Amino acid sequence: SSELTQDPAVSVALGQTVRITCQGDSLRSYYASWYQQKPGQAPVLVIYGKNNRPSGIPDRFSGSSSGNTASLTITGAQAEDEADYYCNSRDSSGNLVFGGGTKLTVL
């Protein structure tokens, strides 16, 4: 099955902009979705499709895609954005795959 690759850790200063990336061949055909997970909690969908946010997700979260790379951008990161972020997509066989996750630290 296809793999999705994420940087293990990223940091950002409070109020600044950070981009978290996800690479994989399947992203040439299918949009990635992005999930935020805080300690002890279930993942929460924050971005899906080209750049869609579910109800209740702040507009500082946005998504983009180019070639085999999908990106999640947080513009004006807040302390409460500190969390693990996972990308997810499917491969040509219909299987879902998750990236390894990126731990975001807000300094």
Next chain:
Amino acid sequence: QLQLQESGPGLVKPSETLSLTCTVSGGSISSSSYYWGWIRQPPGKGLEWIGSIYYSGSTYYNPSLKSRVTISVDTSKNQFSLKLSSVTAADTAVYYCARGYSGYCSGGSCYFLDYWGQGTLVTVSS
């Protein structure tokens, strides 16, 4: 508001079968727009997709687990279930159930998991 709730034993012995059920409330499990999936997360590690079942009954399983996994749906109870056989300590994880969307959006193909259960920890130990 759709809600999903996992239930099942929190402790399973090695070589036995792990069985979990996800009860869906606030919506129908029979909707053609969605599929239902299981995802797990070993302690301190990332998310791993286990498998999914569509309203048509079609199932997709993680190739690495395929020989041991069965996912089924009981529409009369609005539930879907996971069975994982021959478990070992490596199967110790928080198990989540989730609703997935598969279809067209944003001018392309979208697959995402929009509702998740709270997760249930299953420990494999004698």
